[in-house]
Amino acid sequence: MVVCSSCGATNRDGARFCDSCAAPLGEVAPLREARKTVTVFFCDVSGSTALGERIDPESLRAVMARYFEVAKTILERHGGTVEKFIGDAVMAVFGVPAVHEDDALRALRAAEELRDGLGSLNDELERSFGTRLELRIGVNTGEVVTGTAERIATGDAVNVAARLEQAAPPGEVLFGEETLRHVRGAVEVEPAEPVAAKGKAEPVAAYRLVAVKAAAGPRRGGAPMVGRRRQRNLLEDTFANVVGERSCQLFTVLGTAGVGKSRLVAEFLGSLEDATVVRGRCLSYGEGIGYWPVTEVVKQLLRDGDGAGAALGTILGDESAAGSADEIAWAFRKLLEVHAAEQPVVVVFDDIHWGEPAFLDLIEHVADLSRDAPILLLCLARPELLELRPAWSGGKLNATNVLLEPLAPAESRELIEALLRAEEIDAGLRDRILDSAAGNPLFVEEMVAMLAEQDQAEVSVPPTIHALLAARLDQLDTSERHVLERGSVEGQIFHRGAVAALAPEETRIDGRLVSLVRKDLVRPERPVVADDEAFRFRHLLIRDTAYEGLPKAVRAELHERFAAWLNSHADELVESYELVGYHLDRAYRYRVELGPPDDAAHTLAERAAEYLLVGAERARARGDNGGVGALLSRAVELLPADSPERRAALVELAIVLTERGDFSGAEAARKEAGLAARAAGDDRVLARLLLAETEAQIMSSPDLTMRGALARAEQALGELERVGDEDGAAWALMLVGNFNAWLGSSAEAERLWLRALNRAEKVSPRRANEVRAWMIWALWWGPTFVDEGIRRCAEIKRQSTSKRLEATAMLIGGVLKAASGALDEGRVEAAAGRALFEELGDVVWWAGTSMVLGDIELNAGANERAYELLSDGHASLARYQETGYLSTVVGYRAQAALELGRVDEALELADETERLAQPDDFEPHARLRIVRARALGRRGEIDAADDLIRQAAEIVEPTDYMIMHLDLAFARADVDQLAGRMDGGRKALERAVEVAEAKGHRVAAERARRWSAEL
């Protein structure tokens, strides 16, 4: 006896196809535990007690036996597996042994039939006992565990189905929310009172089944046709042949579920004129479905008064008629030919992958034997057809197969736009839909619809799609499924080696993989690990579906084993620590979901955290800050509250959050770290916290002075040296350097940075890169000669192992090139560096560095452009509530407004700069005075302007900020000129030339000379 893995029916030994659903019969699936979404059906008899009072127990038993039999027959016909009888109740599960894409609908069809169909049994009861049986039915869909030894399905969905049944009034069918999501459009429903269920805070939503619609509802559709021009043309050409040559053509459109076969054909048919179009559809299951599609076509073709003839009478249900398969095929062909003699006939057979062999034979018979009649046989099938019939339409001259590939990304995007109609969605979300749908229009449609219905910020697998894919995977034989699931643990792309490591008992992995490729579930992909092979799931959704079928305990074990496999390939993978940490973390999480963690689980958590922390540190060293915050947060969650690693990780997290402009999140992390460190007397972490806080406050709190910050950094330096934290000391020294620089002494800063670099290089590549980045910044504003700066930037960029350092070198190298006269080259390079910051997730840096690009444009006289860049930077920093870089950016923006002749605005921006700047942050204070001086000079207030220039000079002169010295000299010349003091102006410009030449700033020197000549 062979059990069909598709519908569960039993077949005789040696059968190759299932007698009841025609699916190919593979090996018998052994019991294997799996998670799957099934639909659970409960029904119970109401009134059986009353009946029991009226009739003899023996008769009652007979009546109940009849009822059970009727119920069982109906449920099984629709593909349900009847589980057990509890009292008078019947339970059935749709989705075991194999899931079908329409399990929920099958359950409701069975419910409807049973509700309405106790007919003859009831008539009998009425006559004999004056009573009727009435059924209460509850149906619910949800995730359960199947394949356990004890029960066919275990899970909350089962309990809810039972509750719905108990709550259903006699003669009614109630079903749950999730079921509705699977059958939307195919049933008529009414909302019912929500049902209270034990152990649930909220009552469960319930719906009353009115009726199941006869034909499956159409897909959502709703968007104009996208793409498919080539396939349309081919179809039209083929039809032209049919008409022109009066020949029969077999045209098969192949493609995975939802790729658009039916839609393509609908579009084609919509444009047809002068043709008889008839359609038939293969059903996924049902009684006597063999010729169903042919029957449908015949009914459409027979005209009043036509006799069907003996052969066709057989398939029309005429019990007196009898025809063999050949006779039926012959008669069918003749019928088509008669009609084709009048005008061309198009016969559409949809979903023929569900067709039975006799039906497929019939199509080939017509294609082979029809002569001199314009007939287009248009068949639609999923690629499974070729598993059933590898030679379909092969060897025929009049046959064409067309495979519908997924839509191109641009077409998918067009489809999303059309479906959203003008509605805005987040670009990230749109990209995730694009990614997950991978060109399948049905998936796109369902995901967009889910967004609209649930208003959620995430896309998950829509239930209907999940059912579709789960059904496809349940068709696989156990070993193929096994291999696919092991692959899904790695991700959308997986390696053969990993599968082998996770499935050591599997001896024929290569064969399975080839078969999975042939079934188009995975495709070969370039491996990341050398000497291995890799595969990519055709859809992320297929990978998710395969993965979700694994019980959590198995997932936990596989993730842990996969981490071990990864570890053995660590040197070939860039992000191996993150990856190992990620998989250990998954393993831990699943264990926690299944029950309170034991010692082994705690160890797992700590190992996971260890890897995540190394991963975070390495990512920081690469200057790739994008995912670092997540790695650190996760590690913090995994580590015990009193662990020193956790305290240290919290400090790192605070730093990362600061860099991303999340100042309040950073503060919370610091607070938590502070509490833990004080409780443990951890001086090292306390000193580091002081640094982290100082760094954050210098960016966010105008009250902290540069000198105050300097004092704190020096204090922390002492502490860190005392506790022997070399990396911490290098960090403190670096900050001491920074504050010196921001107080105006780049030369002193340079000395400090060199010392910091020396110490950092020995202990932390990441810290060393941070120090280098600050040294690069000083090449811009400090006394280093421009050409030398360009050379150093190029060298650092060449050697850099950190993206962030590279970005800084490009940015500053760019501004220096522009200063040297290579404007266009400099612009491009600086902009590329800045874009890299954005890509790396360094959003505060990205916004702050608008000052550098603004400087380039101001020097180039492109004032509009400068103003725009600086306004953008201003807005972004203000959004993060950053004030440190902002004061400089706003000062520059004031300068740009002034260059554009907007004097009032310039003055307002100068005022804003003053409010933002720390009292001893000399740069904004000097710049705002320069702007005010020039603005007031334009208003003729020369005395006030002179006074402001004097103030600015007092601030700038003690510093070695060469670019500020330049701006000062130009401002002085400007005010002198406005005052009519041409000699003064020339002198100021001489000073500008002097500074510019000392710095190697050719553009400024040139400008000063030109200006001087004009005076």
Ligand SMILES: Nc1ncnc2c1ncn2[C@@H]1O[C@H](COP(=O)(O)OP(=O)(O)OP(=O)(O)O)[C@@H](O)[C@H]1O
């Ligand atoms: N090229 C397209 N442009 C716009 N919408 C499309 C396109 N192709 C398909 N669709 C839409 O995507 C959905 C799925 O398409 P369709 O029903 O034709 O898929 P199918 O290949 O016939 O799937 P199945 O194998 O399940 O029958 C439909 O709503 C359809 O309108």
Ligand SMILES: [Mg+2]
């Ligand atoms: Mg279709």
